[in-house]
Amino acid sequence: KANRRFHEDDSVIDVGGVKVGGSNFMVCAGPCSVENEDDTVALAKQLKEAGANTLRGGAYKPRTSPYSFQGLGKEGLRILNVAKQETGLPVVSELMGTEHIDDFVEMVDVIQVGARNMQNFDLLKVLGQTNKPVLLKRGMSSTIQEWLMSAEYIMAGGNNNVIFCERGIRTFETATRNTLDIQAVPVIQKESHLPIVVDPSHAAGVRYLIPSMAKSAVTAGANGLQIEVHQDPENAWSDGQQCLTPAEFKDLMQHINLLVEME
Ligand code: PEP
Ligand code: MN
Numbered sequence: 001k002a003n004r005r006f007h008e009d010d011s012v013i014d015v016g017g018v019k020v021g022g023s024n025f026m027v028c029a030g031p032c033s034v035e036n037e038d039d040t041v042a043l044a045k046q047l048k049e050a051g052a053n054t055l056r057g058g059a060y061k062p063r064t065s066p067y068s069f070q071g072l073g074k075e076g077l078r079i080l081n082v083a084k085q086e087t088g089l090p091v092v093s094e095l096m097g098t099e100h101i102d103d104f105v106e107m108v109d110v111i112q113v114g115a116r117n118m119q120n121f122d123l124l125k126v127l128g129q130t131n132k133p134v135l136l137k138r139g140m141s142s143t144i145q146e147w148l149m150s151a152e153y154i155m156a157g158g159n160n161n162v163i164f165c166e167r168g169i170r171t172f173e174t175a176t177r178n179t180l181d182i183q184a185v186p187v188i189q190k191e192s193h194l195p196i197v198v199d200p201s202h203a204a205g206v207r208y209l210i211p212s213m214a215k216s217a218v219t220a221g222a223n224g225l226q227i228e229v230h231q232d233p234e235n236a237w238s239d240g241q242q243c244l245t246p247a248e249f250k251d252l253m254q255h256i257n258l259l260v261e262m263e
Contacts, residue, residue: 128157
C-alpha cells in the first residue's frame, strides 16, 4: 500500500489541520523532552513565530540508560495540549508502548514511532487500527526496504496516514552521532507516495551541523524537517548538545523558507 504503484500522486496527510506531503512542507520543532508548562508554552510561541507548523515534545522517552530522565509521562501530553491551545500548533509525541494508545489518540495529533521501535510490530499493528497520523522514524540499523515494510504494517490495518522520518543510521563513522542518509529522501519518494521528513538533530547529535543538514534535506526534496529546539540547551534534560536555541532556529528558518519556495 505504501508503494507508488498503488498511488501515483504524492499523498497529502492532514495532521491536525496542517497538510504534509506534496508541496506542503512540515516544520516540526520543539524540545527533546517536555520539561514544564511555562517553558513549553513560551517556546511553542517562539517556534510558531519563527515558522514552525507543528510542535514536538517527548513525554515518554526511550533513553539508553534507565537512570536518565524518562519523561513526564501523561503530564507531558497535558502540557503539550496547553501549548497547542495557546498557539494552535498540532502536537507530535512519541508512543513507546501499546498500553498508552488511548491517551495518545486523544491527546496528540501525530504519534511518533521512535527509531528503537520501528520494528515493534505489535505497536505498528495497533497504530494501524487507528486513523492517527504516524511519524515513522527509521530504525538506526534498518534498511529502507525494512522501513517501507514497517509502514506497510500500519497501512495493512487501514491507517494510510504515515509520514517517514529519516533520523540517521549507524555507520562506522564516530565523528557524528549517526550518519544522515540524505539519499533516503529520493529513494523513499521513488518507492512510495508517502511524505518523508528529515530529522538532522538525531542524525548529527551536535548543534553545529543542524543548519547545513537541514538545508541539504530541503534541497534533496524532503517534505519537512523535525528539529530539536530548547530555550537553554546547556541545561536541557535530554539531547541538549544537539538542540538549537530559539534564535538559531529562527535564523535557520529564514534560509529554509527561501529554499522551500525555490523547490
Ligand atoms: C526523539 O525524537 O527524541 C528520539 C528519541 O528520536 P529517535 O527515535 O529518532 O532516536
Ligand atoms: Mn531527542
